Amino acid sequence: MQLFDNIKFDDKGLIPAVIVNVADNRVLTLCFMNRDAVDKTIETGKVHVFRRSQNRLMIKGETSGHTQLVEEVFFDCEGKSLVLKVKQNVAACHAGYMSCYYRKYNSSTDSIEINEEKIFDPEKTYKT
Template identity: 45%
Template sequence: MSFYDKLKFNSDGLIPAIIQEQSTGRVVMMAWMNRASIETTIATGKTHFWSRSRQKFWMKGESSGHTQTVKDIAFDCDGDTLLIQVEQIGAACHEGYKSCFFRSVEESGDGFKTTEPQLETPEQIYGKK
């Protein structure tokens, strides 16, 4: 049986993909894939996603150079989420952090704090406009 037969895409034909840096276990981002982006991810060994805001197929790192080399693709019991292990080049977050999850809720209330260093500024990553 093909693993595609186990997947449940949502009404927009999309499935969320959690991206984890294999060497550190750090969850670096979550993005959405359609069937074509999964096929391209498997064929090329680099993560490809579907941008809901831009309605566009994209390869992670196509602008920044911060590509993700795929090491493993897992799927959950319900077949509605992917967990992809990668080797991450540079910052995964477009704001220059290793992980998009660089802020956490403070224990004392509903404020938040930054929990990791900014590796680069967006201007350094994408160049000044």
């Protein structure tokens, strides 16, 4: 696959991937992909990631059903990171928000503010 001639995995076999909502260009999350995750993402059109905490490949939305359909794949000038533009199903963040970047630092008050509404209840979605 020609894509693999243009990207460079790190010494652990991973490459960071920024996931962006194609609808509004908002950053949804940052994940890591190994070669298998990139292969599966290209093959299926759905984002697959390498979960470092679980040392395994998984499809984004495996538990929640909140999948990401790939529209475009970009890579940086050195081939050391990816940007995937996706159609997001429901929300990207396991905390219930559209984006994992739902918190904003306010320097004038030295405080953290939540800058979006929850879209779903994580306790109902991730029954443990």
